[in-house]
Amino acid sequence: MTPSLLTLDTPAALIDETRMTRNIQLMQARMDALGVRLRPHVKTSKSEAVMRRQLDAGAEGVTVSTLQEAEACFALGITDVLYAVAIAPARLEQVRALRRRGCRLGILTDSLAGARAIVEAGQRHAEAFDVWLEIDCDGHRAGLQPDDPKLLQIAEVLRAGGMTLVGVLTHAGSSYELHEAAALQALAEQERALCVAAAEQLRAQGFACPQVSIGSTPTALSARDLTGVTEVRAGVYVFQDLVMLNVGICRADDLALSVLTTVIGHQPEKGWVLVDAGWMALSRDRGTQRQHRDFGYGQVCDLDGTWLEGALLSGANQEHGMISFAGGAPADLEQRFPVGSRLRVLPNHACATGGQFDHYHAVDATGALTAWSRLHGR
Numbered sequence: 285m286t287p288s289l290l291t292l293d294t295p296a297a298l299i300d301e302t303r304m305t306r307n308i309q310l311m312q313a314r315m316d317a318l319g320v321r322l323r324p325h326v327k328t329s330k331s332e333a334v335m336r337r338q339l340d341a342g343a344e345g346v347t348v349s350t351l352q353e354a355e356a357c358f359a360l361g362i363t364d365v366l367y368a369v370a371i372a373p374a375r376l377e378q379v380r381a382l383r384r385r386g387c388r389l390g391i392l393t394d395s396l397a398g399a400r401a402i403v404e405a406g407q408r409h410a411e412a413f414d415v416w417l418e419i420d421c422d423g424h425r426a427g428l429q430p431d432d433p434k435l436l437q438i439a440e441v442l443r444a445g446g447m448t449l450v451g452v453l454t455h456a457g458s459s460y461e462l463h464e465a466a467a468l469q470a471l472a473e474q475e476r477a478l479c480v481a482a483a484e485q486l487r488a489q490g491f492a493c494p495q496v497s498i499g500s501t502p503t504a505l506s507a508r509d510l511t512g513v514t515e516v517r518a519g520v521y522v523f524q525d526l527v528m529l530n531v532g533i534c535r536a537d538d539l540a541l542s543v544l545t546t547v548i549g550h551q552p553e554k555g556w557v558l559v560d561a562g563w564m565a566l567s568r569d570r571g572t573q574r575q576h577r578d579f580g581y582g583q584v585c586d587l588d589g590t591w592l593e594g595a596l597l598s599g600a601n602q603e604h605g606m607i608s609f610a611g612g613a614p615a616d617l618e619q620r621f622p623v624g625s626r627l628r629v630l631p632n633h634a635c636a637t638g639g640q641f642d643h644y645h646a647v648d649a650t651g652a653l654t655a656w657s658r659l660h661g662r
Contacts, residue, residue: 287645287653289544289587289626295565296544297641298628299656300589301648303540304522305337311504311521312341318510323347323366323497325519328635331644332360333656334522347499347517351378356659358387366390366497368453368517370418370426373401380411390450394418394427399438403445415442416453416497417486421478422471424457430482439491451495451514452486454479459502463532463576468506475503480512505533523634526583530575536591541637542628543582544645545605547621555613556599556606557621561629563600567636581605582629589628597629605629 289298315322324338325347335346335357345364348354354365363386371379371391382389391413393399399415406413417438420427428435442449456475462468475498486493498510499517501524510516523541524534545561563581572579584595584607594610607627614620621627631637638644644656 289647289651289653292544292645292653294544294546294626295561297638297644298542298544299334299523299644299646300540300542301646303524303538304334307521307524307534307538307540308338308341311518312338312343314505315516316342318507320510320513321345321515323364323499323515323517324522325349325368325499325517326353326357328519328522329638330356330659331656333646335360335362338522344515347519351375351382353659354382354387354389358382358385358389364388366392366416366453366517368392368455370394370398371402373398373405376402376405376413379413380405380409383411383413388414390414390416392416392418392453393438394420396434396438396441399441399445399447402447403441406447407445412446412448414448414450416450416495417482419452419454419479419482421454421475421498422456422458425455427454428482430478430485435482435485436489436491439486439489439493443491449486449491449493451493451497452479452482453497453517454482454499455517456498456500456503459500459506460527460531460571461574462502463530465506465532468502468531468533469508472503472507473509475500476507476510476513483512501528502531502533520634523638525634525637526579526630526632527571527575530572530577539630541634542585542589542630543637545627545629547623547625547627548604549623550618550621551606552613552617555608555617557613557617559597559605559607559627559629560603561597561600561605562603564602565637565640566597566600566605566629566631567633567640568600569631569633569636571632579630579632582631585628585630587626587628592627
């Protein structure tokens with residue numbers, strides 16, 4: 285029997301293929317107009333079908349956040365891979381093995397200890413690792429300030445040890461905390477300027493630093509000028525989500541990922557509809573809780589994807605979701621949402637929700653479904 289939204293086992297992860305394609309085309313067009321390479325962060329989808337569409341649209345190479353992702357991308361024939369997490373020394377053997385098989389795998393560090401470990405492993409195996417230095421552009425996470433003396437010291441350790449300094453990299457993660465266009469544009473410029481400044485510091489001291497890599501979906505979609513940048517890494521743009529909606533860089537009809545769920549019960553005295561999508565389906569991510577609009581565990585839509593305004597997945601246990609209604613539940617709760625009926629839930633964080641499933645069901649413009657596999661786990 286041909287699967288349909290009425291027959292799929294739930295909970296199920298759905299991709300609106302039309303919206304996803306539009307998101308891919310929009311980001312690629314922006315990067316083309318700004319004159320930079322787009323290296324998508326594939327941790328969002330972890331799906332060959334999605335990656336192929338990004339690469340076919342013009343993206344060059346991929347960004348990964350785990351070496352399992354790197355292995356999977358290389359197995360698919362994608363050879364230009366950047367592992368954008370500071371390398372743990374114990375992982376260098378896996379990196380070396382991938383490189384020996386033909387993967388142009390770049391690695392990242394922001395410390396002297398990390399650089400020394402890279403050099404030691406490289407010299408032990410006659411491997412000149414491709415290394416990026418991480419720059420802190422907003423105090424959000426890891427990285428070095430552009431004027432930190434350790435930036436040049438790390439570069440010297442790598443050069444003296446025979447490693448290849450590919451470039452500098454940063455990520456403006458604090459962009460997720462913004463929601464005004466002017467603030468986003470200012471942060472995008474700060475991200476660009478500080479990473480370019482770090483590259484210029486290195487070049488002024490004789491270090492080859494050909495690449496400048498920046499990236500977050502909000503700053504990529506807000507940047508006005510990327511002078512000095514060679515590539516942008518962004519990930520969640522491919523699906524968008526409620527956090528990005530709150531940030532203000534997408535519209536409700538850009539949200540391409542949802543979770544199909546079945547009504548399994550009611551608690552009329554509490555004003556609840558119970559569904560079979562709990563935090564094992566949506567994840568525990570409550571990213572919108574810190575933003576100006578809290579969507580609980582997700583925004584509820586009807587089966588066709590139309591928002592049910594005021595209906596949120598306000599509570600979640602492992603396999604149970606509790607839908608509540610702003611202003612109180614409708615009097616005909618059980619009639620409007622009968623047991624066995626189906627709804628969709630838009631997630632706070634597409635990356636986290638996708639991570640709960642081992643495959644997606646892509647829904648095309650005709651409503652036909654196609655199963656797309658997903659790299660599950662690390």
